[in-house]
Amino acid sequence: MSVFHPPGSIKAQSHLPGEKLSLELADFYKVFGDFSRIRILFALLDNELYVNELAELLSMSQSAVSHQLRILRQNKLVRVRKDGKTSLYSLDDDHVYRILTEGLEHLSH
Amino acid sequence: MSVFHPPGSIKAQSHLPGEKLSLELADFYKVFGDFSRIRILFALLDNELYVNELAELLSMSQSAVSHQLRILRQNKLVRVRKDGKTSLYSLDDDHVYRILTEGLEHLSH
DNA sequence: TATACATATGTACATATGTACATATGTATA
DNA sequence: TATACATATGTACATATGTACATATGTATA
Known part of the structure; x- marks a missing residue:
């Protein structure tokens, strides 16, 4: 997978992504690091679902689902499609x- | 990427991984969801490094590095190789x- | 065995974060 | 325009989590 340098050489520095990128990456993975959000993502793995369907399917309150969907949206993990007064994710x-x-x-x- | 079922069918249930697996996955990603740990992982991307090298490279205290390495170890993201009184990660x-x-x-x- | 040194870990504490509860927003229908 | 309904969001609060500080553990050398 990768070439190892002799220990002690501290060659790593050159490959380190900038602090900004590291922070963005951490924030990105943080989104996956929650039970509720993981379940939402799996539910959407091969289905487009309404908010209330997600809530029912995962036994979560509508509020909790919407809050998590917001985080998923902001991090571009899910997409919304408005359909009248409902939303398809x-x-x-x-x-x-x-x-x-x-x-x-x-x-x- | 995937076949969509008509909205409202709630077919997702069959594909949902168990609660235990979802929890494990969330915990796994949680490990990536931290600035310090991401930087440690990148530093180790193509180098085997000592704890003190990591601390110096990332401007972290030895204690903070060790604490994070422990989490990375427990989640099997890094490996230790003991070398006398030092540890190579x-x-x-x-x-x-x-x-x-x-x-x-x-x-x- | 005593000492120096590298690393691991216990604990406290400040901060981050998920959820409940309440309410706002937006849309369709009468 | 009034009403019903689906979804979004503000706020408070309990809990989770990263780090600093102190100290324990383990190993090499004299």
Whole structure:
């Protein structure tokens, strides 16, 4: 996977992403780091769902679901499609799908 | 990326991973969701480093680094190799590398 | 065995964060 | 315009979590 430098060389510095990027990445992963949001993401893995459907499916209050959807929206993990007075949510792009898959693989060793 | 069911069908339930797995996944991603840990992981991306090297490189206290390394160890993101009174840390496996890469890709749209 | 040194860890505390509760916003229908 | 309804959001609060500080643990050398 990568070439190792002799220990002690501290060559890593050159590869370190900037502080700003590291912070953005951490914030990005933080979004995945919550039980409710993970369940919402999995529910949307192959379905477009309404807010109330998500709430019912996951036994969460409508408020809690909306709050988490907001975070998912702001971080571009999900997309909304307005349909009259309802809102249809779906995953935003394939990265989300792949990251979830990688995580599952890691857990199953 | 996936086949959409008509909205309202709530077919998602069948695909939902169990609560236990969802919790484990969330905990796994939570590990990536911290500035200090992300920087440690990037520093180890292509180097095996001592604790004190990490501390110096990232301008963190030895204590803070050790605490975070412990979390990374427990979640199998890094590996330790004892070398006398020092400890050499490296990434545990390729999933870690790939997950970091996916995240970077997502951020750059 | 005594000492120096690298790393690990216990504890306290400040801050971050998820959720409940209440209410605002926006849309369709009469 | 009034009403019903779905969703979004403000706020408070309990809990989770990262770090500083102090100290324990483990190893090499004299």
